[in-house]
Each structure stands twice: as C-alpha cells, then as structure tokens.
Amino acid sequence: MKRDDNHDGAIVDGEIEVRLQVNGASRRGRAEPRMLLADFLRQELVLTGTHLGCEHGVCGACTVLVDGAPVRSCLMLAVQAQGADVTTVEGLANGELHPLQQAFNEKHGLQCGFCTPGMLLSAAVLLEENPAPSSEEIREHLSGNICRCTGYVGIVEAVQAAAQAGGGAEASVATTPAAAS
Amino acid sequence: MAAEPMTVRSPQYVGARVLRVEDKKYLLGRGRYLDDVVLPAMAHAAFVRSPHAHALIKRVDVSAAKALEGVVAVLTGEELAELGSAFVTELQRPDVLSVTKPLLATDKVRHVGEAVAIVIAESRYLAEDGCDLVEIEWELLPAVVDAEEAISGDAPQLHDDVPNNNVAHIEFATDGVDAAFAAADHVFGKRFHCGRSHAAPLETRGVVADFDLGTEQLTMWSSTQLPHFLRTLIAPHLGLSEGDITVIAPDVGGGFGLKAHVFVEEAIIPLVARRVGRPVKWVEDRIEHLAASGHAKEIVMDVEIAVSDDGRFQAFRGRYIGDGGAYSGFPWSCLIDPLPAASLLPSLYDVRELGYTVDSALTNKCQTTAYRGPGMHPGHLARETLIEDIARKLKIDPVALRVKNCISSEPYVTANDMHYDGGSYIESIELAQELVDYAGFRREQLAAREQGRYIGIGFSPFVEAGTWGSEGARALGFPAEFYDTASVTMEPDGTVTVTTGTFSHGQGHHTSLAQVAADRLGVRLESVRVVDGDTSKATWGAGTYASRTATVAGGSIILAATDVRDKLLRIAAQMLEVSPDDIELYDGHATVTGVPEKTLPIATLAGIGYFGGPLRPEGQEHTLSATRYYDAPETYSNGVVVVIVEVDIETGAVELQRVVAVEDCGTMLNPMIVDGQVHGAIAQGIGGALYEEMVYDDAGQLLSGTLADFLYPSSMEIPSIEVSHLTTPSPTTEGGMKGMGEGGTIAAPAAVVNAITDALAPFEPEINHTPVRPSDVLALVARGPAQRTPKP
Known part of the structure; x- marks a missing residue:
C-alpha cells in the first residue's frame, strides 16, 4: 500500500489527526489511536453508509476499499488509514447509479439494505478483477459478505447483470477518484 | 411527462413485478438506520452484563466507573427500579403463568448476558471503559440448561413465582385419539430436538431516547418492527402517557420476528435519558445480541x-x-x-x-x-x-x-x-x-x-x-385482538399519502402497499407515498410480523382507498354528467367507460374535492381522506x-x-x-x-x-x-x-x-x-x- 508519510499526525489530547482521501476528496479528522476506521468514517466524517454488523470481522457489512482493496473497516484502526485512499459506498455513484447499484435494484438484490454497501464494494472489486465472472466465482468472491435477507439469489443475479452491462470495465471505482463533487 | 395515449395502458400494479421504490437510498448509502441517528449533546450507553448463568448479586461497586473522566452516570438495577417498572409477560389465558423481568437485574441474574448496570458516557468507547470498572460480587447458583430437567421437579428454581420452572402446561385431545392409537395397525414415533436458533438480523438492536425537559415529552428511536405497539406497551413502564411519546422506527436492518418484541433496553434508555437530561444512544453490539436479545426454536x-x-x-x-x-x-x-x-x-x-x-x-x-x-x-x-x-x-x-x-x-x-x-x-x-x-x-x-x-x-x-x-392468532393459541389500520389521503394535487401501522423493514412495503392503493384509486404508482414507522405520522397499528402486512395492511388500505375512490367517482360523475357507475379510474384519469374522450385527470377531481365549491357534489365533505381498520x-x-x-x-x-x-x-x-x-x-x-x-x-x-x-x-x-x-x-x-x-x-x-x-x-x-x-x-x-x- 502506498502511504504519504508526511501525513503522520501529532497526538493532541490523546487524539491523532488523520488525513486521507475519501471518495476522491481530501478529508481530515481526529481519532484516538483505538478508534476503528469504521467509526472514524461514520462519526468523524459522517459517512454513515458504512455499516457495522458484528465488529469482529465476520459479516462484511463494514467493507470499504482501502487503496483499492476490500477491507473490513471494523478490523482496521483509523490511524492505520493515514494517507490512504478510501472508497465507501457514497463514492460508488457518479452522478448516476453505478451499474451494480442499478442491477441490485433490477434483480432485487437487497431487502433491508444493511449489508448492501459492503456487498456493492466487494462486488465492485470482483468486477474490476474479473469483468465476466461465473456465478460460482461471484459466490466465492462474496462469501465474506453476509446477507440475512435475500438468500443471495438476487445478489448473484445482480452482479452477473452488472457484469453484462459492463460494470467491470466502464465503472471502475477502486482506482478512479470518482464522485468527489 | 407527456400523457400517454389511452390505448397504451400501464399494467395493473397488483401482481406486477414492480421494482422497489425504496432501493435507491440504500444503494447510495443513504439509508438512515438507528446508529445513524445523531442528536445534539447525545450521550452513549453501554451495559454491564452477567458472565454467569445463575448467580446472586451480593454487591455492585460503581465508584471507580463513576470517577472515570467522560462518564456521565452509572445506574444499577435498584436505581432503575425506582425510575420505571419491571416487565410482566402474561398471555391472556388462565393456563399460562406470568413471568417478571426487572429492567436491570437487582437480586440475581438468570442467564449469561443479563444486564446488571448501565454506564452513560460521552462516547461509546468511554462507556465501555466505564463498564470495565464496575465491580460485582457474585454468589454462584447451580444452573439448569435442559428443558426437561428444568420441569422435572428436581431442578434449581429460576423464579419464585413460577413453580417447577414451567410457565404453562397445555393439553388438547380429540375424544377418540387414544382409541385410535390403541387400534392402529402401526404406531410410529420419534423424538426430535430442534436446535436453539437465533434470528440474528444483520443490524443489531438499538435505541435513542430524547426526553424534552421542557415539554416533558419523549421521542425515541428504536430498531423495532412494531413502533406503535412498542409505544403502547412501553408507556406504563416509563410512567408516561402514549400521547407524550413519539416512537420512530428508522430504517431497520432486518428483524425476522426478533424485533417484534419489546425489550428492557427500550425502557431503560428513555428512563436514563430523562435522568441525565440528555439524549442517550445505545447500539447493541453483536456479542450482546447473541447472548442477550432473543433465542428461538429450541x-x-x-x-x-x-x-x-x-x-x-x-x-x-x-x-x-x-x-x-x-x-x-x-x-x-x-x-x-x-x-x-x-x-x-x-x-x-x-x-x-x-x-x-x-x-x-x-x-x-x-x-x-x-x-x-x-x-x-x-x-x-x-x-x-x-x-x-x-x-x-x-x-x-x-x-x-x-x-x-x-x-x-x-x-x-x-x-x-x-x-x-x-x-x-x-x-x-x-x-x-x-x-x-x-x-x-x-x-x-x-x-x-x-x-x-x-x-x-x-x-x-x-x-x-x-x-x-x-x-x-387465536387459532395458534394467542387470544387477543390483532388488526391494523391505514389512512389513505388524496392530496389537493392528486398525489396520495398512505399511512399504516405496519412497518417495512426490508419487505418493500413502500412499493407493494403503494401498488394496492394505486390500483384502487386509479393513480400511477409514483403518485403514491407510503408513510410508516413513526407514531406521530401514521395511524395506530400492531406492526409487521407473522407475515401479516400484505393481508392486514393491504386489506385496510383497500377499504380506506375505496372510501376515497367513492368520493372521486361522485365528483367525476357530476363533472362528466354520468352515473358514478359509468366512471373508470385508471392511470391517473377518470374516464367514462367506452367514451375515452370524456375524461378528466384525477388531479383535477382532487382539486375540486378540496376547493371546488359548487362543483363538489352537494353534501360531500371537503376532505379526500379515510381511515379504516381491517382484521383479516x-x-x-x-x-x-x-x-x-x-x-x-x-x-x-x-x-x-x-x-x-x-x-x-x-x-x-x-x-x-x-x-x-x-x-x-x-x-x-x-x-x-x-x-x-x-x-x-x-x-x-x-x-x-x-x-x-x-x-x-x-x-x-x-x-x-x-x-x-x-x-x-x-x-x-x-x-x-x-x-x-x-x-x-x-x-x-x-x-x-x-x-x-x-x-x-x-x-x-x-x-x-x-x-x-x-x-x-x-x-x-x-x-x-x-x-x-x-x-x-
């Protein structure tokens, strides 16, 4: 991972200033060393699309992209993201819905919506790596993201549909600073 | 949007695979769940929970926790008992014993995870720090974890007022059942043990309470399936009237029946919010959820x-x-x-x-x-x-x-x-x-x-x-009244607001119930908005559980929309100079059957209904609104x-x-x-x-x-x-x-x-x-x- 060492913050009253790129924009906030990245995104940066389902790294609801890689933001400290490039669900749409978001609507890939942000980000990484995944590949890739509502049927169909719509090739999220505006 | 030619009609909504209108906010990460509710001066709660299955509480020392910088308050079971009353679960049938649950444990705990004390602090991190400093002295009691053993007459007693640990013994038999078994060619039997399960929705439980010291009114947000019923059931335990409580269910990340209950935390958080004079938030963590919310099916x-x-x-x-x-x-x-x-x-x-x-x-x-x-x-x-x-x-x-x-x-x-x-x-x-x-x-x-x-x-x-x-409910053994209500209002511009006491938490009611109303009123789906999840905005209802919403809420919407439809038909009949029976409401238009050129937009009828003066049929009330109940x-x-x-x-x-x-x-x-x-x-x-x-x-x-x-x-x-x-x-x-x-x-x-x-x-x-x-x-x-x- 690339890091900008100039951003290492000083400790003030037990808190450290954390500077990072989030969804293409420069952001900064203060975090105790123990603060989870998920809490930092949700509380300090008020990006509440990232959800916490278990806080012990099993359910995948808190998945965000850190320097393009899917990360459980409940298992990473905010200070570890110093200088990183983070993508959250709020960074997926760029004026119009990302093909995955469109496909999740069309294929009924969500019910309560709580797992959806993490699911979308995991799926986005898959389509970047493999623009035409088989259903088995989709299932394997998404096996770290739990959905309690859909039985995964609509989710797998949605990822396939998004792939067919060019969701992998044209709507890259992990490397493009999109949705900054 | 240009009017479509009458020959190209939209499909009937009921029965159609209509995409969900609620999806977009979730897809954009704009859902607002319980933990997304933030209020000025809000404090955060965490619970001290029992590590033991069965134990007497000999002493609780909260002094170190109270002394921690950032801790606002620490309350024990005895203090909570002075603020609000214990839960008593009783079914309305004589063969079922009532069981009492204190808000926080006072004299003893009965399972791992039972809440013993609550710490309120400036952040959840600090509240959990405070929990670590609460010292409890226990006297361990023997535990019983097997249901048959528990009611065998020879097991540790959990509650003094539930003899033999058995809440109910219920029998049913037809007159001839024993004779039928005695005379049968074959009798086959088996014992089956269904494992202890857990609904475990991906979003845990959570409560935010804001007690306004000026109006003495409470607003509480809860991750619940039954906002109105929660208010009805919780008010007596808070010492408040229902009229002084607003319950809001925000977006809820799954319930599956578990959140169709009222939990002690839903009383405790409002009580402590009132006590500390600040809004208080508690979001259950997954460990608490697994240990102390609700198990099932064993x-x-x-x-x-x-x-x-x-x-x-x-x-x-x-x-x-x-x-x-x-x-x-x-x-x-x-x-x-x-x-x-x-x-x-x-x-x-x-x-x-x-x-x-x-x-x-x-x-x-x-x-x-x-x-x-x-x-x-x-x-x-x-x-x-x-x-x-x-x-x-x-x-x-x-x-x-x-x-x-x-x-x-x-x-x-x-x-x-x-x-x-x-x-x-x-x-x-x-x-x-x-x-x-x-x-x-x-x-x-x-x-x-x-x-x-x-x-x-x-x-x-x-x-x-x-x-x-x-x-x-009675057929399954639960004798009480369970119905639901809906209001249907056509606004002056012809759009429609439906309110329901059921509550969508993933089932897509804002789409499916809108389909019901749209068909009944002959308006386009996008003209209908369904409002639920807020006791100050929607009519009273028992909530969403037991697969009841399509039938019970759907039925109440059909009835209420029919009342509004009848008014629209009378207005249209007067304007188009035909009998109401000859009017068809479809796709946003009222049209004389078989005479497509004799048509009026339903929005026009709505305007007449509100402001039409002499154009409104004589004696018809101004409002285009109805509230109806339905008990399926x-x-x-x-x-x-x-x-x-x-x-x-x-x-x-x-x-x-x-x-x-x-x-x-x-x-x-x-x-x-x-x-x-x-x-x-x-x-x-x-x-x-x-x-x-x-x-x-x-x-x-x-x-x-x-x-x-x-x-x-x-x-x-x-x-x-x-x-x-x-x-x-x-x-x-x-x-x-x-x-x-x-x-x-x-x-x-x-x-x-x-x-x-x-x-x-x-x-x-x-x-x-x-x-x-x-x-x-x-x-x-x-x-x-x-x-x-x-x-x-």
Whole structure:
C-alpha cells in the first residue's frame, strides 16, 4: 500500500489527526489511536453508509476499499488509514447509479439494505478483477459478505447483470477518484 | 411527462413485478438506520452484563466507573427500579403463568448476558471503559440448561413465582385419539430436538431516547418492527402517557420476528435519558445480541403417528417441551415456539384424531423470542422427518405417502379447529415432482449409488399460519385482538399519502402497499407515498410480523382507498354528467367507460374535492381522506420445498445441489418481492438445518458467543433457489391475499433433513436433531448397516 508519510499526525489530547482521501476528496479528522476506521468514517466524517454488523470481522457489512482493496473497516484502526485512499459506498455513484447499484435494484438484490454497501464494494472489486465472472466465482468472491435477507439469489443475479452491462470495465471505482463533487 | 395515449395502458400494479421504490437510498448509502441517528449533546450507553448463568448479586461497586473522566452516570438495577417498572409477560389465558423481568437485574441474574448496570458516557468507547470498572460480587447458583430437567421437579428454581420452572402446561385431545392409537395397525414415533436458533438480523438492536425537559415529552428511536405497539406497551413502564411519546422506527436492518418484541433496553434508555437530561444512544453490539436479545426454536418434541397397513394416517399425537430460557419474551411469551408447534401439528394432513401437550420450561439461557416460522419450523421438522421414516419402514414412497394423506384444495377445518381457507395442497406437491423430475431423479440416484455417490431428495410440503389477525392468532393459541389500520389521503394535487401501522423493514412495503392503493384509486404508482414507522405520522397499528402486512395492511388500505375512490367517482360523475357507475379510474384519469374522450385527470377531481365549491357534489365533505381498520379472518398459505443433496460419506459434508420451491400465497401483490421472501426464508431454514445453533455448556456458559461460532450461511452454502407459484386466492380476505414470508423457513429444514435421510438410505439413518453437522452425518454412516462402498 502506498502511504504519504508526511501525513503522520501529532497526538493532541490523546487524539491523532488523520488525513486521507475519501471518495476522491481530501478529508481530515481526529481519532484516538483505538478508534476503528469504521467509526472514524461514520462519526468523524459522517459517512454513515458504512455499516457495522458484528465488529469482529465476520459479516462484511463494514467493507470499504482501502487503496483499492476490500477491507473490513471494523478490523482496521483509523490511524492505520493515514494517507490512504478510501472508497465507501457514497463514492460508488457518479452522478448516476453505478451499474451494480442499478442491477441490485433490477434483480432485487437487497431487502433491508444493511449489508448492501459492503456487498456493492466487494462486488465492485470482483468486477474490476474479473469483468465476466461465473456465478460460482461471484459466490466465492462474496462469501465474506453476509446477507440475512435475500438468500443471495438476487445478489448473484445482480452482479452477473452488472457484469453484462459492463460494470467491470466502464465503472471502475477502486482506482478512479470518482464522485468527489 | 407527456400523457400517454389511452390505448397504451400501464399494467395493473397488483401482481406486477414492480421494482422497489425504496432501493435507491440504500444503494447510495443513504439509508438512515438507528446508529445513524445523531442528536445534539447525545450521550452513549453501554451495559454491564452477567458472565454467569445463575448467580446472586451480593454487591455492585460503581465508584471507580463513576470517577472515570467522560462518564456521565452509572445506574444499577435498584436505581432503575425506582425510575420505571419491571416487565410482566402474561398471555391472556388462565393456563399460562406470568413471568417478571426487572429492567436491570437487582437480586440475581438468570442467564449469561443479563444486564446488571448501565454506564452513560460521552462516547461509546468511554462507556465501555466505564463498564470495565464496575465491580460485582457474585454468589454462584447451580444452573439448569435442559428443558426437561428444568420441569422435572428436581431442578434449581429460576423464579419464585413460577413453580417447577414451567410457565404453562397445555393439553388438547380429540375424544377418540387414544382409541385410535390403541387400534392402529402401526404406531410410529420419534423424538426430535430442534436446535436453539437465533434470528440474528444483520443490524443489531438499538435505541435513542430524547426526553424534552421542557415539554416533558419523549421521542425515541428504536430498531423495532412494531413502533406503535412498542409505544403502547412501553408507556406504563416509563410512567408516561402514549400521547407524550413519539416512537420512530428508522430504517431497520432486518428483524425476522426478533424485533417484534419489546425489550428492557427500550425502557431503560428513555428512563436514563430523562435522568441525565440528555439524549442517550445505545447500539447493541453483536456479542450482546447473541447472548442477550432473543433465542428461538429450541423444542424437544415427541411425535407419534398411528398408521394403517395401507399407509393412511389415523391419528397424530405430540408432546412439546419448549426451552424458553430465563424469561418469557415480552409480549408474546415463551409459548411463542411450543404452542404454534403443537397447534400446527395437523398441517396439510387429513387427520381427525389429534392430541398434544405443551410445556414451556424456563432455563438459565437467554429468553426466547419469535423468529420466522416460530414453533412451526421445529414442529414441522418433527412431523415431516417422522413421515419420512414411516415411508421407509412401510416401504411406501415418501411423496406418495404424503399425497395419500393430504387434504383436498377445498377449505378445511382441522381437528383442533383451525379454519384453512383452501389451497393447492396436493397440486403444489405434484408440481414440485414435475419440476424436479422425481422419477428421473430416482433413476439417477440408483445410478449414483452404483458409483458410491449418495444423492438424496427431500420433500417438505407445508401450511403456513401467517397473517396474525385476531382469528389467526387465536387459532395458534394467542387470544387477543390483532388488526391494523391505514389512512389513505388524496392530496389537493392528486398525489396520495398512505399511512399504516405496519412497518417495512426490508419487505418493500413502500412499493407493494403503494401498488394496492394505486390500483384502487386509479393513480400511477409514483403518485403514491407510503408513510410508516413513526407514531406521530401514521395511524395506530400492531406492526409487521407473522407475515401479516400484505393481508392486514393491504386489506385496510383497500377499504380506506375505496372510501376515497367513492368520493372521486361522485365528483367525476357530476363533472362528466354520468352515473358514478359509468366512471373508470385508471392511470391517473377518470374516464367514462367506452367514451375515452370524456375524461378528466384525477388531479383535477382532487382539486375540486378540496376547493371546488359548487362543483363538489352537494353534501360531500371537503376532505379526500379515510381511515379504516381491517382484521383479516384466518388464512393460510401453502407450498412445498424440495431439496436435493449430495452427501460425502467420507467427510460428512452435505452439498445442496438444488432447491425448488412452490409457493401459493393467494393474490400476489408483487411477485418479485414474494420470490425474495421465499429465497430469504429458505436460506434461513437451511441455516437452521445445517449450521446455526446457540450452544450452552452444562454450567450455562454460552459457547456460541460470536459469529465465528454461530454460523450464518454464506453465498457458498446457499445454492440458487428456484421458485414457482400457484395461486389460490383466499375466499375470505380482502383482495384474496394470504400471509407469506415464513413458509420457506418452516419447510426448508425438513426438506434438507429428509434429503440427507434419503441420500443415506442404505445406512438406514434416523435423524432426530438439527443442526445436522458433518460429525452427525459421519455418525449415521458409522452406525448404519450398509457396507461403505469406496468411490471408484
């Protein structure tokens, strides 16, 4: 991972200033060393699309992209993201819905919506790596993201549909600073 | 948007696969869940919870916690008891004892995870720091973790006022049931233990409370399925009137029945918010959720079937001992599992002699609460796996045995007076047989066995007791009034606002209920907005659970919209100078039937309704609004789940190769949403059959305290699920809808178990508990008489 060492913050009253790129924009906030990245995104940066389902790294609801890689933001400290490039669900749409978001609507890939942000980000990484995944590949890739509502049927169909719509090739999220505006 | 030509009409909304209008906010990450609620000056709460299963509290020392910088307050059970009153769960029937639960434990704790003290601090991090500093001195008591042992007369007592730890002993028997068993050619029986489960929605529970010291009114947000009912039930415990409380259910990340209860935390957080004079937030963490919210479905069942030589079922008998845990879940009680399990024993079989007993034990485990298909899922497992065993012993095909004993498609009254409203009971089984090519599968199965491969098929036809109107609830043993209300208002510009006391938390009601209203009023779907989840904005209702919303809320919306429709028709009739009977409301227009050029936009009629003066029919009230209630009569969905598995006898692994479901829920509002409910329900059923269990050791220590122990099925464990529909509209409900959403969870576990039994037939297995783990499969293989055939 690339890091900008100039951003290492000083400790003030037990808190450290954390500077990072989030969804293409420069952001900064203060975090105790123990603060989870998920809490930092949700509380300090008020990006509440990232959800916490278990806080012990099993359910995948808190998945965000850190320097393009899917990360459980409940298992990473905010200070570890110093200088990183983070993508959250709020960074997926760029004026119009990302093909995955469109496909999740069309294929009924969500019910309560709580797992959806993490699911979308995991799926986005898959389509970047493999623009035409088989259903088995989709299932394997998404096996770290739990959905309690859909039985995964609509989710797998949605990822396939998004792939067919060019969701992998044209709507890259992990490397493009999109949705900054 | 330009008006479409009249010849191109939009489809009828009800029955159409309309995409969900609520999706976009979730997809953009703009859902607002409980933990997203932030108020000025808000403090944060964390609970100190018991590490012991059963212990006296000798001393609680909160001084170090109170002294921690950033801690606002620390309260113990005794202090909470002065602020608000304990919960008393009582069912409105004389044979069920009431059970009391203090808000926080005062003198003793009865399960691991029971809350003992609460710490309020400037952040959740600091609140948890404070919890670590609370010192409690315990005197340990012996624990009981087995339901039968708990009611044996020889076990530690949990509650002084619940003798023998048994909340209820309920008996039912037809006059001839014992004689039928005595005279039967065969009596088959089995004991089945359904594992302790957990609804475990992906969003845990949570409460935010804001007590306004100026108005003395409370606003509380809760991750609940029943905002109005919560307000009704919680007000007495807070010492407030309902009028002084607003309950808001924000977006809720799944409930599955668990959040259709009222929990002590929903009283505690408002009470402490008032005490500290600041808004307070508590979001349950997953560890608390697993240990201390609500478990489900653990029942020990003895089921017997009397059968004639030719395979006719003559009588059913069952004994059900529910393991309710330490308290009786509020308000449904710990009968929520064993009583429906027993009541639905007849299912779709034509059996006139019937008997059952129900006991509801208290043990030193987390309380039980409803979870999708409560009781029905375990009861179904016991009966359907026994039928599978009987078929094998009588050498009758298990599907043929079921069809032979199945009721016809006509309405049917069971021996325990449940009034089925007709369904595709046999037809759904036959359709499922076609869909899986049952005969072809049997040939394939024989060929596979020749190669040392063990594939099997399991059928699980079901009747689902959903809807939970007053009659349906009473039929399951819960006598109270359960109806719902809706208001339908056409605004002056012709748009429509529907309010309902049910609450969508993933089921897509903002789409499906809008479909109902749009059709009834002849407006376009995008003109209709559904408002729920806020007691200050929507009419009173009992909430969303028990598959009741399409039927009960749908019915109340039909009735209210019909009242508004009648006013629109009268206005249109006056304007177009015809009889109201000659007006058609469709696609946003009122048109004289057969005269397409005589038409008016419905928005114009709405404007006339509000401001039309003499254009408004004489005597018609200005408002275009109606509020109506609806209490659905008994109605029952039906269907079948079929599972095909391959069992690896070397590793014990069970691979689901195919899952086929046939669903009949009467009139479908939105088939896409129905399919989604079937998918999700079956996935949870598969979880219960193979993976999920809350396990305690003999001392009452919880061994399944994390998601590394309680195993959700992932996308690797759940195969694609094929869903087909039959439609037998209810002759009794408004609109013909029948409650659906739980059948998959009721039926899938037995389908999985029966498929494993079928695959391992050469080993003559008898499966008598869930979940069925690989070690269980290996034990069945090791015990069986068949020679293990090595794979080629």
